[in-house]
Amino acid sequence: MSRGAGLALALSAAFGLASMNTMAAPFPLPDGARAEPLTASALDGWARDDQAKAFAIFAKGCMTEPPLRQALPLPVALANVCEKAKALAAGGTVKPEQARSFFEQNFSFWRIRPAGSETGFTTGYFEPEFEGSLTRSDAFPTPLYDRPKDLVTRFPEDEWPGLDKALSAARRTARGLEPFPDRSAIEAGALDGQGLEILWLRDPVDRFVLQVQGSGRVRLPDGSVTRLVYSGRNGRPYTSLGRVLSQREGIPPEEMTMDRLIARLKADATFARDLIRLNKSFVFFTRRDDLPPEAGPIGGAGLPLTPMRSIAIDRTAWPYGLPVWIDATIPDGKGSEERLARLMIAQDTGSAILGPARMDLFVGSGAAAGHRAGLIRHPVAFTVLWPR
Numbered sequence: 001m002s003r004g005a006g007l008a009l010a011l012s013a014a015f016g017l018a019s020m021n022t023m024a025a026p027f028p029l030p031d032g033a034r035a036e037p038l039t040a041s042a043l044d045g046w047a048r049d050d051q052a053k054a055f056a057i058f059a060k061g062c063m064t065e066p067p068l069r070q071a072l073p074l075p076v077a078l079a080n081v082c083e084k085a086k087a088l089a090a091g092g093t094v095k096p097e098q099a100r101s102f103f104e105q106n107f108s109f110w111r112i113r114p115a116g117s118e119t120g121f122t123t124g125y126f127e128p129e130f131e132g133s134l135t136r137s138d139a140f141p142t143p144l145y146d147r148p149k150d151l152v153t154r155f156p157e158d159e160w161p162g163l164d165k166a167l168s169a170a171r172r173t174a175r176g177l178e179p180f181p182d183r184s185a186i187e188a189g190a191l192d193g194q195g196l197e198i199l200w201l202r203d204p205v206d207r208f209v210l211q212v213q214g215s216g217r218v219r220l221p222d223g224s225v226t227r228l229v230y231s232g233r234n235g236r237p238y239t240s241l242g243r244v245l246s247q248r249e250g251i252p253p254e255e256m257t258m259d260r261l262i263a264r265l266k267a268d269a270t271f272a273r274d275l276i277r278l279n280k281s282f283v284f285f286t287r288r289d290d291l292p293p294e295a296g297p298i299g300g301a302g303l304p305l306t307p308m309r310s311i312a313i314d315r316t317a318w319p320y321g322l323p324v325w326i327d328a329t330i331p332d333g334k335g336s337e338e339r340l341a342r343l344m345i346a347q348d349t350g351s352a353i354l355g356p357a358r359m360d361l362f363v364g365s366g367a368a369a370g371h372r373a374g375l376i377r378h379p380v381a382f383t384v385l386w387p388r
Helices: 051-060 076-090 096-106 183-190 204-213 241-249 258-267 269-276 367-375
Strands: 034-038 107-113 120-127 129-133 142-145 151-153 169-173 176-178 197-201 215-219 225-233 283-287 310-313 323-331 337-348 358-365 377-387
Touching: 051 076, 051 096, 051 337, 076 096, 076 377, 096 107, 120 204, 120 215, 120 323, 120 367, 129 204, 142 204, 142 283, 197 204, 197 283, 204 215, 204 258, 204 269, 204 283, 241 258, 241 269, 258 269, 258 367, 310 323, 323 358, 323 367, 337 358, 358 367
Parallel strands: 120 358, 129 215, 310 337
Antiparallel strands: 034 107, 107 377, 120 377, 129 197, 142 197, 151 169, 169 176, 215 225, 225 283, 310 358, 323 337, 323 377
């Protein structure tokens, strides 16, 4: 999705709300998308949510951490509201009713409806944990790499003549910018000899899962755990292997869970290698042994994620730190479903998260979170809180 200069800066929105006049959204939307103004009282569940939990995350967003992945610039109004939250938090514990009032007074509420649909769409993601080693061995032959020094990330305003516009990164050479090697080339040795290997995993399937999730924990042979944080990607387009496998083997999309995909890949190493190489995107990591075990992984905004309160959004559509009210019925990971109606904070992004009402819900860390995350592919009512 692109937010080019030609996009309208506002869309009219008035959908039967007798108490509200027709209003223009204070943010641009792509062609066909709509923004409907709402009041907080119109959100079913708003009065029952514990907004103090979202408020605590929002206030921490005032920290001036450099983002791991650039998103839309922080609007001045959002930065100002964030500073208000920081000041309120400094005064002591903020109760749920105080937090609720804070959001109602400082934000307007906008239900986002993408082109051709009445609802948004959510998937789930998690922080996986695998066994690994700091040295290569027969048991751990698959390397993870640090960010290459010649990797250049593309920003929305960058013009790279002669390079495919679909590339989000490139390699800096003496001749200028060139496409960075794809996954197959990297697996064939394109990065050998640069000393980029930071640790080794059991197989390419574990590496694939880590790269899809964007962060992870690796348990070393001595029992210690090291944390991995996203540090860049080769800029090649992302390909969903679940979608490819679903089409190839006639598996209904709703049955193609992450668990099923991983089981298929683990069962046949040659099949796994060939299928994984269809995804030319390749992610690089940095070790962060300073992160406390209880802390969530670091998201694209450069801040720790909070399970079931942090979401990933399209970074070309929204800024980090934006509060978003969501309402969805999702699997609970135990064979049933539960309704999730609560205030979230946009703290992350992802290559597959594209669209104004597209989101990825951070479920948590470990195998149980991974199982649940892999089941989530559901419609969601996506309501942006925009600073007044």
